[in-house]
Amino acid sequence: MSELPQLIRTERLALADFLETLGPTQWATRSLCDEWTVQDVAAHLAWAPLLRPSEMIPAIVKARFRLNKASAEIAKRWAERGPEAIVAQLRQNAETDAKPPGVPEIAALVDAVVHAIDIRHPLSSPRPVPPEAFTPVADFSVQAKWPMNVSVGGSARKRLAGVRLVAEGYNWSYGEGHEVRAAGDTVLRILNGRGATRQELTGDGATHLAMRLNP
Template sequence: MGELHELIRTERLGLIELLETLGPAEWSTPSLCGAWTVQEVAAHLAWAPVTPMAATLVALVRSGFRLNRASAEQSRTAAEAGPEAILAQLRDNARTGALPSGVPVPAGVVEAVVHGIDIRRPLGRPVTITPEVFRIAADTSVGLRWPLTVVVGGSARKRLAGLTLVAEGYDWSYGEGPEAVGSAETVLRVLNGRPVDRAELTGPGAGLLMSRL
């Protein structure tokens, strides 16, 4: 587990380095995560690991037990603290290794990497995903169970039924059937319910996969 925590820390520090360079317009840029802005995604990453379970339960009740709505409301409220407070909390999380209550450590890798993509892609600031981090994030994403699948648009296994998803250049694939091939980032977006353009996928299974996204 120590190695996983170090990988999470590295991903967090890399994102902090990026966020430190952003101007006001970039903080307000829509992310890949639903209707959230970059600032709201960053606020979620900052405070979700340190929000008491009791506060999360209250938010769930207020939202009618709709997890995505509760998370969005909490993130919008947290984002009002502003970039400097968000960055300070992100730095503290990187230092302490805090994770959201009930989230397994491998899922913490997924959260760090995928929310990083949510922020980086709309800003045109991509980053290379190391093979080690990619494999952990991809394998964990495929294995997610309810309720964690709620926040990624449902089960990746069902999304890929009858297909093989291949990460080009990463010696990673999942499933059986016609292949849909994409970059490591594209694969993680597919697995986690993020937008994907048709041109980002190749292979005989690409069209069928796109019809499910």
């Protein structure tokens, strides 16, 4: 995908622009990521692309090999650097095309898009995901295998067994079975383990999927 680097830059800069409009209460709001504030998520996005094994491995050992716990503790330390430093680093990442070593480039776009939803949704400030970014993010999210899907609660394909999930307003769907329709950002939340409410879903499979997502 020759346009992938530009998509990543666009999404990173869009989030940086949004974060600059936030006040202290908004930065401290709980995000869609468990126990992470908006500031924690933004800090993770800012510095995770620069994370090296020499920093990550000790954190994983300290967290008793629980990847999500290790990532959360590192993000909270980074968050202490403050909003101004976070936004500056996000802009630098966009300029340098920074990404974590050992992961596919598409993962940087997934992080930028999905974590922006993690931040925006609790603040009631949605931004439609551009179609050119939505499709590759959705495709990667639904096909991700271990260990790439550890942080999102496992396989999205298993989550959608027996369901055909359709993203409204996008030329994208996945699966076979009872149809469930949802807005694009809701679809990405489902694919990445963030869940969705029954009110956000329509179709003859909506109740079934909602119960699966919210046991």
